[in-house]
Amino acid sequence: MIRVRVISARGSTPRDAGAEMFVGPASVEGTIGGGQLEYMAIDRARQMLAAGEAEAGMDIPLGPEIGQCCGGRVVLHLDRQGPTPEDHPDVLVFGAGHVGRALALALHPLPVDATLIDSRPEELAQTAPGISTKLTPLPEAEIRAARPGSAVVILTHDHALDFLLAAEALSRGNLSYVGMIGSATKRAQFTRFVRAKGIDPAPLICPIGAGFTHDKRPAVIAAFTAAELITRLTAASSLKKIPMQQLIRGRVLDFHADPHDTADNHRYIQDGAILIEDGKILAVDDYTALAREGLVEIDHRPHLILPGFIDTHIHFPQVQVIASWGAQLLDWLNTYTFPEEERFNQQGHAPAMADAFLNLLTGHGTTTAVAFCSVHPESAEALFSAAHARNMAMVAGKVMMDRNAPDAVLDTPQRGYDDSKALIARWHGTGRQRYAITPRFAITSTPEQMAMAGQLVREHPDCHVQTHLSENLEEIDFTLSLYPQARDYLDIYETHGLLSDRLLLGHSIHLRPREIARMAETGSRAVFCPTSNLFLGSGLFDEGGLRAAGVVSGIATDVGGGTSYSMLQTLNEGYKILQLRGQKLTPLSAFHWITRGNALALGMEDRIGTLAPGSMADLVVLDSRATPAMALRMERAETLEQELFILQIMGDDRSVAQTYVAGQAMKTAV
Ligand SMILES: [Zn+2]
Structure with missing residues (x-):
């Protein structure tokens, strides 16, 4: 199923921003206003279903050419709904004994990628079909290579190896679960062992599947441990909640070309807005084209909003x-x-x-x-x-x-x-x-x-x-x-x-x-x-x-x-150095440089440095009147370029009213 949403609607258009329609291979629910526009969207959605595409955008001028002579322009966003292959956390299970094998089996139907790791081929050979296994003489290297947020469960045949692996896992400091099979006595021994190495033993879970049962049958321990793991992993993945969609309003400025190369280099929207979903930019447009009932709005007027x-x-x-x-x-x-x-x-x-x-x-x-x-x-x-x-x-x-x-x-x-x-x-x-x-x-x-x-x-x-x-x-x-x-x-x-x-x-x-x-x-x-x-x-x-x-x-x-x-202070001193060289750093070039220009230097302009839809919402909100001296100077500023130059020369962190990283506000006080 593909969801088609009206992201922005400018001029006189058949439906407002926020209208939705769901397109299946042979079904359509809802409407975005009917007519040729809707046919085009349904057609595009079915192409996506056929090609397995996850996401697409459409920017359609409404006019006689599509048989809709109401004028205006509509931006649509199409995305796939329903179960998608997710990025599951890794669970590394060390030790393919009875409990290890039972645990790998218990984790198999759950939304994790579990791997059973051992140095003994004969133990791994007894693993149930379909379970992923790894034979290695150096299990500790697997811990070093694990992705942050992975879970590690240690239940090898050897206490010394358990201690080594658990110490390695705790020293990572960024795993979401480190568990070791054993008793309270084993935990006390381990605590002395890692304290001597300067490692904090507190995050270790030992015993595993804690305290729920005295039943020591492998399948029972495995079930409780799997439950404990899933509880922990779900908590780890529920990061700070950002409202799913938010509209950031202000004077919006970004660059699509280098001011040295062309006069058509930037977009400036006086009453603009950036529509963000799940930390990503969905659309940038006039505020009136994007606003709709029920949307969370953050109003930064009269400040300028640029890419971070x-x-x-x-x-x-x-x-x-x-x-x-x-x-x-x-x-x-x-x-x-x-x-x-x-x-x-x-x-x-x-x-x-x-x-x-x-x-x-x-x-x-x-x-x-x-x-x-x-x-x-x-x-x-x-x-x-x-x-x-x-x-x-x-x-x-x-x-x-x-x-x-x-x-x-x-x-x-x-x-x-x-x-x-x-x-x-x-x-x-x-x-x-x-x-x-x-x-x-x-x-x-x-x-x-x-x-x-x-x-x-x-x-x-x-x-x-x-x-x-x-x-x-x-x-x-x-x-x-x-x-x-x-x-x-x-x-x-x-x-x-x-x-x-x-x-x-x-x-x-x-x-x-x-x-x-x-x-x-x-x-x-x-x-x-x-x-x-x-x-x-x-x-x-x-x-x-x-x-x-x-x-x-x-x-x-x-x-x-x-x-x-401060990149603003960097521009200030950069301007003076180029003056001594007999060169000029114009305000537009300056702000292009610290956004899209630096992204180009990194070859990352498809991900950062602009406000292109699909990129993460990394934004800076600039207050050109942040200090009394700036406010006084701003009274005489008549153009955007003059304002930018005041920021470039007089600005610093006091001019940064807010910074967003992937849609999340990073400054506590606005
Ligand atoms: Zn250096």
């Missing part, structure tokens, strides 16, 4: 280093940054900082960031977990660095590779998370590590790659002394196979002509970090020169070398 900002270069472990006095790049790293990044190895530090970091981003209107984590995989794990819980699109990676820094922030070529690989397996493509392979820069990676980074890029061509290039003259000299064979700085990354349109090169200030030409040919991106470049005295980015040469640039904060989380 994107920050293409930021250091998550530097939230407590920002604003450290008085050094250029290399001293600044050694004096402030590396000692701070050591702390990300301490229990509990990374998760606490991840929450603070994401709150700062959304507080400043940023809904997607490309982040460097510390060398410790725990830092990336913490950031991804926190972003995943918020349904927030992050691109991040643990830095690979194996020299020229204190031991506590170094890995080795092999460890950097293995840890990155495990994080990619777990997080790349999980929800809205994406992985960036992250050799910090050539100074802190040996040629061996660079080669391993290149291998990761070959093995995972759809991951991003992020690093730093030509930020500071002293850095360039030191780099070239470490790689005497290199023709120039970029050549180091080129030789190791890192160049592509997935590569983000932070700073890219002091470039030689050959480097610029190779960046253009390979599509490698430059990333402009204005507040950082001024703060560290690094140099003036040549946006116009790179553009003329065909290099695509992103723009970013580079906190903590950068001095503000």
